[in-house]
Amino acid sequence: MADHHLPGDPPVPLTLRRSARARRISLRISGLDGRVTLTLPTRVPDREALAFAREKESWIRSHLAGRPEAVAVTFGAVLPIDGQPRRIVAGPGRRILLQDGALMVPDLRSDAGPGRRIQRYLQELARDRLAEASDRYSAALGRPYSRITLRDTRSRWGSCSSEGALMYSWRLILAPPEVLRYVAAHEVAHLQEMNHSQAFWDLVQGLYGNYDGARGWLRSEGNHLHRFRF
Structure with a gap:
């Protein structure tokens, strides 16, 4: 190149x-x-x-x-978590706390900014939420998965390998919870149907319910989750 x-x-x-x-x-x-x-x-x-x-x-x-501007994740910025806007504010102690309308982050003067610490916090939160959803759908399907990996993928929100390994974008924690759960149901369904046939979509429907809204949200709003720079 x-x-x-x-x-x-x-x-x-x-x-x-x-x-x-x-x-x-x-x-x-x-x-x-x-x-x-x-x-x-x-x-x-x-x-x-x-x-x-x-x-x-x-x-x-x-x-x-016409593209949305990039947002630097720092104090004063507004970041969606679970699809809800949260303003990043300085907080006491050494732990990041999630509250209604705010993400309270200790202001450590010794580092260059809160972005990386917030990213690590979100990755841990995303892993918990995605593991919980994957466990639920995997149990309902009666097919176990082998492991979960989180990445910052740009071309897909999740994947499922032939060995049963699930991969998700950790940025799903920024989306509404029903969208995160839809992606988990989608990938878990691939444990049984490694395709996008009608049988696959019927399986997603059985696990998750009507997925049109969540799928439509990803198509129209998903790219905006990549504008946040940590």
């Missing part, structure tokens, strides 16, 4: 990626982080890809302008 910029105010970073399978230049803007990637055939020079980007500049900038 090669990195370039589309000049202007502000300049737009461009990532050039070569692919032996590409037959023409293509442009993609990530829905998660706004990264602009140009994929081009192996023998096409960089200048042609950059000229292509300049032709599409107005479209690129209008698309980026």
Whole structure:
């Protein structure tokens, strides 16, 4: 890959990626982080890809302008936890406390900020909630899983391997609880149906109930969970 910029105010970073399978230049803007990637055939020079980007500049900038701004997770910021907005405020002691409308975080002057500590706290909270939901659905299904892993994934909210290992995005703790539970039911259902057939969706329905609302929330709002920078 090669990195370039589309000049202007502000300049737009461009990532050039070569692919032996590409037959023409293509442009993609990530829905998660706004990264602009140009994929081009192996023998096409960089200048042609950059000229292509300049032709599409107005479209690129209008698309980026419509994206929600990144939010730095620090004191004073508002962070959704369980789908509810919580303002990050300084609190006493050494433990992070979750309250209605607030996340109380000890203000340790010795570190660079609360972001990493809040991330660790959220990961622990997400593991507890996802393990609880996975245990419930796994017991209802009568199929055990082998382990749970949490990651900060960008392309999926969860997965289930053929060995029964469940993986979830810890950012699900930022979503409403019913959305987190839906993802758990979805992945546990894969313990029996390793596909997305009608039988699979019937199984999800049996475990979780009507999933249209939770699935729709992820499609319309899920990408916004990635704008929080820890």
